[in-house]
Amino acid sequence: MQYYSLNNKAPKVSFQDAVVKGLAPDKGLYFPEDIKSIDTSFFKNIENYSNNDIAYELIKQFVGDEIPTNTLKEIIADVLSFDFPLVEVEKDIYSLELYHGPTMAFKDVGARFMARCLSYFNKKNPNQVTVLVATSGDTGGAVASGFLGVKGVDVVILYPSGKVSDVQEKQLTTLGKNIRALEVDGVFDDCQAMVKKAFLDTSITDEIQLTSANSINIARWLPQMFYFAFAYKQLKTSFRAESRNKKLVFSIPSGNYGNICAGMMAQKLGLPIDLFIAATNENKVVPTYLETGVYEPKTSVQTISNAMDVGDPSNFIRIEKLHDNDFEKLKNNLHSYSFTDNQTREAMLKLYNNHNYIADPHGAIGYLGIKKYLENNKAQCIFLETAHPIKFLPVVDQKIAAKIEMPEQIKSVLGKEKVADQISLYPELKAFLLNK
Ligand SMILES: *Cc1c(COP(=O)(O)O)cnc(C)c1O
Helix, strand or coil: CCEEECCCCCCCECHHHHHHHCCCCCCCCEEECCCCCCCHHHHHCHHHCCHHHHHHHHHHHHHHHHCCHHHHHHHHHHHCCCCCCEEEEECCEEEEECCCCCCCECHHHHHHHHHHHHHHHHHHCCCCEEEEEECCCHHHHHHHHHHCCCCCEEEEEEEECCCCCHHHHHHHHCCCCCEEEEEECCCHHHHHHHHHHHHHCHHHHCCCEEECCCCCCHHHHHHHHHHHHHHHHHHHHHCCHHHCCCCEEEEEECCCCHHHHHHHHHHHHCCCCCEEEEEECCCCHHHHHHHHCCCCCCCCCCCCCHHHCCCCCCCHHHHHHHCCCCHHHHHHHEEEEECCHHHHHHHHHHHHHHHCCCCCHHHHHHHHHHHHHHCCCCCEEEEEECECHHHHHHHCCHHHHCCCCCCHHHHHHHCCCCCCEEECCHHHHHHHHHHC
């Protein structure tokens, strides 16, 4: 598969180059040149396939012959070594729990897949790569865990001091080996700005190969297609036969719009999804755009669903491309709603009190998206539960928090000692990268 830049001013590249570069030289996002749908019989018979087979079927055209079939299957098996349960919360409303991986956020699958691809390319052609990433919380932990011990890859994570939860901080500062954490005296936007500057700084990029590990990277973005197919398989085989001819709607708590965009790619391959809901917090560029037709990026505001505090979602341009840059077509496939912190807290309480379900703030917003849609429509709906509530304890009601058991994955990092270098200005980052 060839990938081209959505800015159209850079040469086409292979899967490997797109993964290693992250972003095209013209600063555009890479996009697959030619997407082939999968035979409808595959989705009709999806219950006969294992998760690993489904993943392989969905991803194979995007990797092409650049990773041998057996190796790619091994990578998939290794990446998907945990469960993705679909849980019925109310009649025809389901939660797809994507938090059973090592760092308990959905980003684990993409981070692990990307790390293993880089590791494979590195064996063929040893060349040290530095993954440089800014995090508002969950990305850092998933990337640290996914890349730990991968030969040929150094990881440098910038995070805003005092702005990530204790669990999140431990997850990204305690692993050691090839993972280094930089604690930045500032907010997430400062971290992000420094990272962007480093990618443009030839005095750094002439010396070391930098790549990104957020959802602009195709190897982190595309594996997220798997979730939607796993959910569909479970819905088809385990739940309410009487609902099977109802519409199927997914509600995705969205920040950078990578996860939802992967769902739309799965739909493009033939997965029968009728509609997407992008549910978000007060950072509402997309809901406003769908309402007014005016796309206006904003500086992000802080909320209790902080992984979605994004004012200018990177992947939205890919979503437009998937809808042929046709606004009407997009509006027929995507609805989007924004919710306040108070509504989010109320939804968490209601889910617990009425349905005995503990959601994190992001999942709760996904649920709210569905409730809003169902006011005027009928459908079977799935919301994505993108993180374990333990990661957001300070914003979960105390009564609920007391009921959450500490998972093994979290327990094991909490006792470890934090190691981070403190920085506040760009020259410090630069010196760090050039001297590490
Ligand atoms: C990253 C993240 C999101 C947002 O996902 P995008 O792909 O950036 O839209 C939602 N919830 C949680 C818990 C996250 O970590």
